[in-house]
Amino acid sequence: MPFLLLLLISVLAGLGAAFLTRRYPGSASAPVVVEVAREAGEHAAGTAGRRAMRAARLDPEKATGLALTLALLVIFVGGLVLALLAVLVRSTDVLAGIDSSVAEWGNNHASAWSHDALTLVTRLGEVWVIAPVAILVAVVEVRRTRNRWVVPFLLTVILGDKILTSAIKQLIDRARPTIEAVAATLGPSFPSGHTSTAAASWAAFALVVGRWWGRRAWPALAGTAVGIAVAVALSRVFLDVHWLTDVLGGLALGWAWFAACAIAFGGRLLSFGASARVAGQAVDSRSTVKNLSG
Numbered sequence: 001m002p003f004l005l006l007l008l009i010s011v012l013a014g015l016g017a018a019f020l021t022r023r024y025p026g027s028a029s030a031p032v033v034v035e036v037a038r039e040a041g042e043h044a045a046g047t048a049g050r051r052a053m054r055a056a057r058l059d060p061e062k063a064t065g066l067a068l069t070l071a072l073l074v075i076f077v078g079g080l081v082l083a084l085l086a087v088l089v090r091s092t093d094v095l096a097g098i099d100s101s102v103a104e105w106g107n108n109h110a111s112a113w114s115h116d117a118l119t120l121v122t123r124l125g126e127v128w129v130i131a132p133v134a135i136l137v138a139v140v141e142v143r144r145t146r147n148r149w150v151v152p153f154l155l156t157v158i159l160g161d162k163i164l165t166s167a168i169k170q171l172i173d174r175a176r177p178t179i180e181a182v183a184a185t186l187g188p189s190f191p192s193g194h195t196s197t198a199a200a201s202w203a204a205f206a207l208v209v210g211r212w213w214g215r216r217a218w219p220a221l222a223g224t225a226v227g228i229a230v231a232v233a234l235s236r237v238f239l240d241v242h243w244l245t246d247v248l249g250g251l252a253l254g255w256a257w258f259a260a261c262a263i264a265f266g267g268r269l270l271s272f273g274a275s276a277r278v279a280g281q282a283v284d285s286r287s288t289v290k291n292l293s294g
Contacts, residue, residue, distance in 0.1 A: 001109040002238035003117040006231055014227025018219035071259040078256025082168075082191065085249045089190055090172050099243040106238040107179045118235045125194030125232035127162070130201045134158060137205050140212070150208060153265045157204040158197070161257050165193045168253070180240035191249030192242045198232040199254025200261075207262060229254065 088095050123129050134154045141150040169188035176183040183189075206221035213221075233247035242250075 001111075001114065002106050002234075003114040003121075006118070006121065006234040006238060009234060010227045010231035013230040014223035016223075017226035018223030021222040022219040068263065071263050074259040075256045075263075078252040078259070081252040082249050082256065085245050085252070086168070086172055086190065089174055089243075089245055089249075095245050099245055102237060102244045103177050103179055103240055107240055110238070115239070118239050121231050122194055122235040122239060124202075124228050125198035125236075127158075127197065130158060130197060133205060134201065137208050141208055144212070149265055153261060154204055154208075156265070157200050157258055157261045160261065161196055161200040161254060162193070164253060164257060165191060165196045165250070169193070174243075174246070177240050177243060183241040186241060189242055190246045191253050192233065192236050192246040193250065194236055195229065195233040195242075195247045195250025196254035196257075199229040199251050200258040201254075202228045203255060203258040204261070 085095075138151050138154055141147060168191060172190045173188050174190040176186060176189040178184070202225040206225040210218050210221050229251060233251055236242040236247050236250075237244050
């Protein structure tokens with residue numbers, strides 16, 4: 001029963017992410033770099049350009065500005081949720097009843113086969129699974145584009161997430177559930193490291209792989225990344241090694257950190273689509289065309 005519920009919730013979460021990604025505005029016929037170049041030219045026009053840049057943050061026709069706004073929103077919401085949960089689990093018992101109820105339900109409905117299935121799912125958030133996938137994605141990307149920034153990006157996402165998670169665990173120092181004996185040997189509970197790693201890493205993989213297959217693949221990739229993260233989160237709860245609030249904090253931290261890394265490296269990579277030189281050439285080309293037609 002716990003594994004079937006995990007499948008249902010993770011599939012629904014993935015479908016929801018795919019639907020929202022499918023609704024993401026933008027033209028499939030115009031490369032992102034052209035949009036970036038067009039905006040770069042507009043933004044260089046002094047005060048009027050700065051006003052245009054601010055308007056572009058919510059303009060569906062300006063994909064890069066909207067992407068930045070959404071990333072900043074993910075960081076803000078993720079950080080807010082993480083901080084709020086940290087305060088609540090550290091200083092109050094307001095969520096203890098919910099955590100206990102979910103843990104008891106998972107334990108009461110557990111079976112040998114569901115435990116084995118949940119264990120397989122939870123491995124999708126372990127470093128020894130994440131690392132080979134990261135290496136494969138990096139190798140393919142470097143061979144395709146010779147882009148030297150994809151390796152630092154993936155390393156920053158994965159290693160940075162582990163450092164942040166460990167630091168917060170030590171700061172909050174929350175006890176794990178006592179239903180599963182092995183949980184007591186795993187260290188502090190909040191936030192869930194497996195969940196945070198899955199959320200950040202699979203989102204990063206989806207972002208890079210999305211360049212290979214084009215915009216039509218974005219909904220499937222986003223849905224898969226979100227579905228895996230939610231499945232790993234639920235597996236940690238149903239295996240009785242984390243509280244529900246632990247995995248919610250892990251999701252918030254993982255997605256917020258991924259968004260921060262995407263912003264930090266996006267300036268270098270232009271949404272992993274082209275170099276600054278190519279963007280400049282696109283701007284120059286537009287200027288030349290205008291001059292010739294004027």
